[in-house]
Structure formats: structure tokens, C-alpha cells
Amino acid sequence: MQNRLLKTLKGHIFTIPPLWMMRQAGRYLPEYRAVREQAGSFWNLCFNPELACEVTLQPIRRFDYDAAIIFSDILVIPKAMGQTVDFAPNHGPLLGELNHEQIHSFCNWSDFDAQLMPVYEAIKLTRNALDPSKDLIGFAGSPWTIATYMIDGGKGHEFSQSRQVLRSVEVLAPLLQSLTCAITRHLVNQVRAGATAVQVFDSWAALVPAELREQVLFAPLREIVTQVRQQMGDVPIIYFGRGIAESYLELAPQDLNIALGVDQHANLEELDRILPPKIPLQGNLDPEILIHGGEELEIAVQKILNIANNRPFVFNLGHGILPQTPISHVEKVCKLVRRGS
Structure with missing residues (x-):
């Protein structure tokens, strides 16, 4: 039962798939809210290694997930x-x-590393406190997703300026290249600190039209994967492209040897049918169904588990746990997954 996530991401198929949940450390947990209040601000929590370690471990203590995410x-x-x-x-x-x-x-990488050192210290603390059988996931946003926030100053007006700049991709290219270098460095540093796998969140991938995804999304992703692997060996990498599952078939022939995260709006059965069986999938329970619970939740979990028998598969949500999620519903999912199909 040791390091089930790591083994799955490297191609092993388990009868009972490994389980973790995006945003598993968050406001739905009273113990998280207590530490968040103690920290005083979100950044204080992120950049305090002891407190960041504590909230990373909280869902592992409560739900015994197969992996923590820093x-x-x-x-x-x-x-x-x-x-x-x-x-x-x-x-x-x-x-x-x-x-x-x-x-x-930008080229001041020593200052970049120094500013993010609290993140790497939190990873070291968490790795030391975490049971060796549990994996620890580091992460970063994708170049495009981070660029949308940088260009629009947040999430205002549905990323209107980011959508505008897509009309002249050559203007966007230097920003994507700079971010590709920074993201690669951040991921490598996290693996060096003790992360056993990393995930690239492309939360706003769907803003990019299908004809531009190779240039804006996939080419930078290839560079990140290549550079991380060159520096750190065969570290497992998960790509979560929210809203673009229909483009995953374009990634399959590129032999990136990565897992693909699937959001709740994607057709998981169709993806399972068309993607090579060696590609690990991760997903894709609807966070809203997790809130509703009941028979609807049981049916949704079972539907995913039926697919999980076919390939390397990580059970997860299609997006992060919402703050209003009942803890008992999370416990129910854990029970259902561990019971198996």
C-alpha cells in the first residue's frame, strides 16, 4: 500500500485507486480555519513554513489520503x-x-529562490512529518494561467485583457517564456525539497481557442516537462487543463509521460476510450455533487470507479473542494473509494 500515488503515476493499476482531493486543505475544515485565523492573512499562512506544514497535514490526519499537496x-x-x-x-x-x-x-534567480524559500522549507517539514508511505505533491500554475492573472490584475472582467492579447500571440510569447523558466525552477526546487510528484494547474486553459492551444498551452508545457525531467529524473508530473479535455488527444502522441487531470465537465468515459491506456488519468468528481451528497454522490463515485479499473487512475475531484462542503460527505467518498468497485 506504500506510495500508491507515485506508483499509479508511473503506470501501475490498483484495484482501489489512490485518492487525494484538490484544495483538500481549506475552509471546509475547522482546524484549517483556526490556523488561518492564527496566521492573520493568506500570505502569512503561505510563507510561514510551520503553519503551511500544519495545514498541509490536517487533511491527511483526518482522511488518510494517499498524498498531501503542499x-x-x-x-x-x-x-x-x-x-x-x-x-x-x-x-x-x-x-x-x-x-x-x-x-x-527577469534574471535575479537567487532572489527568486530566497523569496520562495519558505515554500521549500514547508515542503521539507512536511516530508519529514509525513508517513513515508504517503506522497507529497508540489505544484505551480501553468504559464498561461499565471499570465492571465498578471495581465488582468486578478480575475476581473472575465480576463478581458488576456482574451484580447490572444489576438496577437507574438505579444504574449515573451511573458510565457519568462514564466516557463520561473515555473520550471519552482517545480525543480520543490522536488529537491522533498516533493515526490508535481502538478501543473492550467485553471484558465479554456480561455485559449483550440487552434492556439499548441502554441500557448502545450509548447510551454513540453518545455517545462523536459526541463524538470532533465534536472530531476523521472519525477511524476500531472497536468490539469481545466475545460480542455477535448484537446488531450493532441497531447497523447507527444509521449510526455505525464498524467492528465480531468475536470468535472469532461466526458471521462470518452477520454478513457480514446486515450492510450498507459496514460494515467486523475479526476473528476463534481465538487457540487460532493456538497449535495446522498445517492447522487454514490452513483457519481461508482461511475468513476468503473473507469478506474481500466488504466492507471487517481481518484480526485474535477476542481477544488468548496468551503461549504460537509465533512461527512468527504468521509463518505473516502469510504466508497476504499471499498472499491
Whole structure:
């Protein structure tokens, strides 16, 4: 039963799939809310290694997941590159004006590492405290997804400026390249600190039209995967492209040897049918169904488990756990998955 996530991401098929949940450390847990109040602010929590370690471990203690994911945020990247990033209550991230020249020419990697050292220290603390049989996931946003926040200053107006810049992709290219370098470095540093797998969150991938996804999404992803593997060996990598599952078939022939995260709106049965059976899939329980519970939840879990028998598969949500999620419903999913199909 040891390191079931790691083995699955390397191609092993388990009768009972490994289980973890995106945003498994969060506001639905009273113990998290207590530590968040103690920290005083979101950034204080992210950049306090002891507190970040504590909230990372909380869901493992409560639910015995197969993996922990370090408590951090994808926006540590622009923050470490010099853009102002704040979190307003009940609003989400607010980013200062993007200085394109500063980001495009960024080369102060020693300062970048120093600013993100609390994240790496939190990983070291968590790895030391975590049972050796459990995996520890590091993560970063994709170049495109991080770029959307940097360009639009947050999530305002449905990323109107990001959508506009897609009309001239050559203008976007230098920013994507700078972010590709930064993300690669951040992922490598996390693996060096003790992460046993990493996930790339492409939460706003669906904003990119299908004809531009190779250039804007997949080419930078290939570079990140190649560079991380060259520096750290065969570390497992999960790509979560929200809203673009129909384009996953384009990734399959590229032999990236990565797992593909599936959101709740994708047709998991169709993906299982058309993708090579060696590609691990991860997903894709609807977080809203997790809130509703009852028979609907049981049916949804079983439907996913039926597919999990066919290939390397990691049971997860199609997006993060929502704050209003009942803990008892999470416990129910754990019970159902561990019972198997």
C-alpha cells in the first residue's frame, strides 16, 4: 500500500485507486480555519513554513489520503518576480500593474529562490512529518494561467485583457517564456525539497481557442516537462487543463509521460476510450455533487470507479473542494473509494 500515488503515476493499476482531493486543505475544515485565523492573512499562512506544514497535514490526519499537496498558491510566482500580489477578503487576488520589461528580462534567480524559500522549507517539514508511505505533491500554475492573472490584475472582467492579447500571440510569447523558466525552477526546487510528484494547474486553459492551444498551452508545457525531467529524473508530473479535455488527444502522441487531470465537465468515459491506456488519468468528481451528497454522490463515485479499473487512475475531484462542503460527505467518498468497485 506504500506510495500508491507515485506508483499509479508511473503506470501501475490498483484495484482501489489512490485518492487525494484538490484544495483538500481549506475552509471546509475547522482546524484549517483556526490556523488561518492564527496566521492573520493568506500570505502569512503561505510563507510561514510551520503553519503551511500544519495545514498541509490536517487533511491527511483526518482522511488518510494517499498524498498531501503542499499548502501554497500559484501566484507566488509573479510575487517572486516583482509584481505586487495581494488577497482581498471576499474578492480573491489583486495584482499590481504588470511591468512587461521587468518580467521579460527577469534574471535575479537567487532572489527568486530566497523569496520562495519558505515554500521549500514547508515542503521539507512536511516530508519529514509525513508517513513515508504517503506522497507529497508540489505544484505551480501553468504559464498561461499565471499570465492571465498578471495581465488582468486578478480575475476581473472575465480576463478581458488576456482574451484580447490572444489576438496577437507574438505579444504574449515573451511573458510565457519568462514564466516557463520561473515555473520550471519552482517545480525543480520543490522536488529537491522533498516533493515526490508535481502538478501543473492550467485553471484558465479554456480561455485559449483550440487552434492556439499548441502554441500557448502545450509548447510551454513540453518545455517545462523536459526541463524538470532533465534536472530531476523521472519525477511524476500531472497536468490539469481545466475545460480542455477535448484537446488531450493532441497531447497523447507527444509521449510526455505525464498524467492528465480531468475536470468535472469532461466526458471521462470518452477520454478513457480514446486515450492510450498507459496514460494515467486523475479526476473528476463534481465538487457540487460532493456538497449535495446522498445517492447522487454514490452513483457519481461508482461511475468513476468503473473507469478506474481500466488504466492507471487517481481518484480526485474535477476542481477544488468548496468551503461549504460537509465533512461527512468527504468521509463518505473516502469510504466508497476504499471499498472499491
